[in-house]
Amino acid sequence: MITIAPVRKQVTVAASQQRAFALFTNEMSRWWPATHSILKSPLKQYVVEPWVGGRWYAIAEDGSTGQTGYVIEWQPPQRLVLAWQLSSDWQFDPELVTEVEVRFIAESASTTRVELEHRNLQRMGEKAAQVRGLVDGPGGWTGILESFKKCAVEGG
């Protein structure tokens, strides 16, 4: 099984653990890079519904919405796991789940280290192949889809 190493990042911020968690989740649209929206219209709000299973989605100025994923784990103010369900061609795919884990570690009352890990990236490759298979029709690619199903089962 091919794996792609997770993307790991960390940043230390001058804020309490509670404040850092709140800005990251409740006010995501304040800091989310505007260049990375999947919407056609400018981003108005980026919402993380604050419960397990809650949706993670963007609302554009024209009212259209686009889902990025959902909340897998919700442990304020220490930890958050989000499902990132955008495929390698930046379309929402409900069957694709890559995980973004964010840990908020209090270094002092007013300093927090934020550690982020985006993992299972190879799943995007498996989905890319499936998308291609649908585009190309059954000829040649059916076997590949079958193989991926098998792979998915073997991989647990």
Added chain:
Amino acid sequence: MAYQEAFLALADPTRRQVFEQLRHGPKPVGIIAAQMPVSRPAVSQHLGVLKKAGLVADRAEGTRRVYYIDPRGLASIRVWLDQFWEDALTAFKTELERDRGK
């Protein structure tokens, strides 16, 4: 995008097997083919696709040519996300500090 090409190259299960044969070090075509139920020309063809996608590279070793995994190809999916999260966390920090300045 480069990483999409890399993913599509790995979509073929036989090609993925060829690729995985190289995980423990460089190998010539003949050795790879000997461990697989496909012909040597087929293995060469798969290696060609993997090479075009930037996943493997080759070099001459004496009279034969050996193939090895090119780490840059596998990394291509990570490059975009790595840069994205770098930008996102920097912006996150800036916003928190803006609050403090109020």
